[in-house]
Amino acid sequence: MARYTGPVCRLCRREGTKLYLKGDRCYTDKCALSRRNYAPGQHGQRRTKLTNHGVQLREKQKVRRYYGVLEGQFNKYYDMASKQQGVTGENFLKILERRFDNIVFRLGLATSRAEARQLVVHGHFKINGKKADIPSMLLNVGDVIEVVEKSRASAKFKALVENHKATAPQWLSVDAENLQGKVIAEPSREDIELPIEEHLIVEWYSK
Incomplete structure (x- = not known):
């Protein structure tokens, strides 16, 4: 990978x-x-002083690095967003938010997206009762994420239960005590804290 x-x-x-x-x-x-x-x-x-081209490039790179996505997959997500109804820029960010590794991070089950990606790849989570280890999976409303039984006794997850402080966005629900979370709605543009001007990314790809 x-x-x-x-x-x-x-x-x-x-x-x-x-x-x-x-x-x-x-x-x-x-x-x-x-x-x-x-x-x-x-x-x-x-x-x-950046040109318009440079400003658009920096915005694209900022978002790509924020979510930890390589160029090829980033392009595929944009193609998906451009084919959906609605505002392309917002659709694009919503797709990125629905990534499995991002949701693990947003639930507070990891301290960073990089750590979330590693935990997913190492098989520490299940989705809807089935083991899942692909960080790029896109989750849907109703999907339940939980830590697998054999991982719950690890020092990492024991400390998480004791010290969990993260507040999940409104489109997710989290049960820290049981190391479980659920997608209860589609992510909204307001849930993304990083200052992103997604229209610049759309302009970049529209050339």
Whole structure:
């Protein structure tokens, strides 16, 4: 499975905004963006004015990195969104929100999307009672996610039950004590906290 394996803090610095790729560290003074608020590399501190093309590209890359999706799959999601009824940009973000790894993270069952992806691949979750290990699966209303029985006794998930603080968005319900969550509605545009101008991504793909 192809994935980015480089230093993730560089990605936040390149996009100039927190993408919350390292979980709890992103909320502390150790955050690389807080300490070095400029792009990585020897020319990172130079001020450059982006063209319209550059602005659209940066927005696309920001969203792609936020959800941890590689270019090919990102393109497929956009094609799916463009064929659906409604506003293409919003449809696109809703598809990304419905990814299995994103939902695990949004339920508070992982500290970052990268950790959620790893937990999914290692087989720690079930969907509707059946083991599932594909992070890119798109979940639907009514789907139930739960930690498999043999994983519940692990230190990771025991600590999660004791210290669960995450608040799930309105389209998800979570039962932290039983390490379970459910998709109760379609995600809405208002549920996405990262400042995203999705119209720029639509303009990028419309060329």
